[in-house]
Amino acid sequence: MGHLSYEQSKSLATKTIVILAIITVAEVVFALLGKGYIVEGLHFPAFLMGSVMIVMSIVKAYLIIYEFMHMKYEVPGLVKTVLLPTLLLVWAVIAFLAEGNYWNNSRAANKNAVKTEISDTPK
Amino acid sequence: MASDTLAHGHDVAHTNEGGSWKGGSEPFKASYGKLMMWYFLLSDAFTFAGFLIAYGTLRFSVPTWPVPDFVFSTFPGGFHHKPLLFVTVMTFILLASSFTMVRAVQEGHQENRSGVVKWMLWTIVGGIAFLGCQAWEWTTLMGAEHMTIKQNPFGTHTETGVYLMGDGHDIKEGDAFKAGDSYLIHQHDGKFAPLQYKVTEGPDAGVIKEQQMGPKAFGALFFFITGFHGFHVLSGVAFLIIICLNAATGLYVQRKNGYEMVEKIGLYWHFVDLVWVFVFLCFYLL
Numbered sequence: 001m002g003h004l005s006y007e008q009s010k011s012l013a014t015k016t017i018v019i020l021a022i023i024t025v026a027e028v029v030f031a032l033l034g035k036g037y038i039v040e041g042l043h044f045p046a047f048l049m050g051s052v053m054i055v056m057s058i059v060k061a062y063l064i065i066y067e068f069m070h071m072k073y074e075v076p077g078l079v080k081t082v083l084l085p086t087l088l089l090v091w092a093v094i095a096f097l098a099e100g101n102y103w104n105n106s107r108a109a110n111k112n113a114v115k116t117e118i119s120d121t122p123k
Numbered sequence: 124m125a126s127d128t129l130a131h132g133h134d135v136a137h138t139n140e141g142g143s144w145k146g147g148s149e150p151f152k153a154s155y156g157k158l159m160m161w162y163f164l165l166s167d168a169f170t171f172a173g174f175l176i177a178y179g180t181l182r183f184s185v186p187t188w189p190v191p192d193f194v195f196s197t198f199p200g201g202f203h204h205k206p207l208l209f210v211t212v213m214t215f216i217l218l219a220s221s222f223t224m225v226r227a228v229q230e231g232h233q234e235n236r237s238g239v240v241k242w243m244l245w246t247i248v249g250g251i252a253f254l255g256c257q258a259w260e261w262t263t264l265m266g267a268e269h270m271t272i273k274q275n276p277f278g279t280h281t282e283t284g285v286y287l288m289g290d291g292h293d294i295k296e297g298d299a300f301k302a303g304d305s306y307l308i309h310q311h312d313g314k315f316a317p318l319q320y321k322v323t324e325g326p327d328a329g330v331i332k333e334q335q336m337g338p339k340a341f342g343a344l345f346f347f348i349t350g351f352h353g354f355h356v357l358s359g360v361a362f363l364i365i366i367c368l369n370a371a372t373g374l375y376v377q378r379k380n381g382y383e384m385v386e387k388i389g390l391y392w393h394f395v396d397l398v399w400v401f402v403f404l405c406f407y408l409l
Contacts (some may be wrong), residue, residue: 006233009232013222013229017221017321021215023266024218027206032206032207035190053404054404054409057400060400061400061401066249068224068225068388068389068396078153082162082164082165086165089169089176093176093179096177096180097328100180100183101184104184107186108186116339118186
């Protein structure tokens, strides 16, 4: 540290927490909106809901890691040794969701039934 | 601290005259404790990722899954039908405690002992409040709704139909439902009382069926993952208390690295908050 003054650091922390709070509210409102709790009958497709939520959570993760945990001010080498391995998790997520989907299909095929795909509809 | 060996300003190890290898220089300009905390957090991130990926896989592998805004819609004080409100409050509590932790670290840099103690105390309050909320959530799910790691009474309809009986709660006889609608099987006298319904559309139209319990994995995954996270919050609170007490007694005033211990536990606390962001995402939003 020693790059920002005490006052600057305080105001930056305050700004960051305000942004985090706003994003959290936006996430929840978006989730409820897309499921029809706010506007009766409204229903967003699962793909849109999923992508928006995931992007918002990644922005929150960035703010927490880079500002609160000070990653932004660390030496680039440290940043890489911590963050690059987590990119492997992207591979893991894709692989395992595909696996789960395969299990679902196998279940349906074995039961000789139509694969049931239920999307939650508004109450 | 290590500025004499870092004349180039980059982090490649120098081999000149065995300078760096004699010790006393810090790779990545970070102390041993801070660096190891980062690597511990990286390993812990993989542990949580393993759990959350297992959750995603199992969720994708079954035809229906409890809808979060239906399951998590209670609020202390007897409120129902307030989807996601309580968990949003929990998220705010943890975010606020992260902010107070940042302030504690900043006060540490100013070597302001009372400031450090004050902001750490607020962080501890936030942590305990979060744990209290999680305890309430668990008590409601287990005690009132009877979800355990082996049974899950939250189900989702796969067909459209009409109920042939009421359950004394939200459902009345004759209520219609669509495929995708959620339900909770209530208990009467300690036993589950699934409702009977008649299917009105599709290949089984006219058939009378009974509500089925939801996927078993839901309960197990929910309690294990939130439990593991809660355990991290609990241990975090324990460490925060110890370090806060240490700071209060002036232990860090004498140290060469000052209030760096506060920074290190701060990293752990932000990690706990970060994991919650993803648990919140996977369990409640998606």
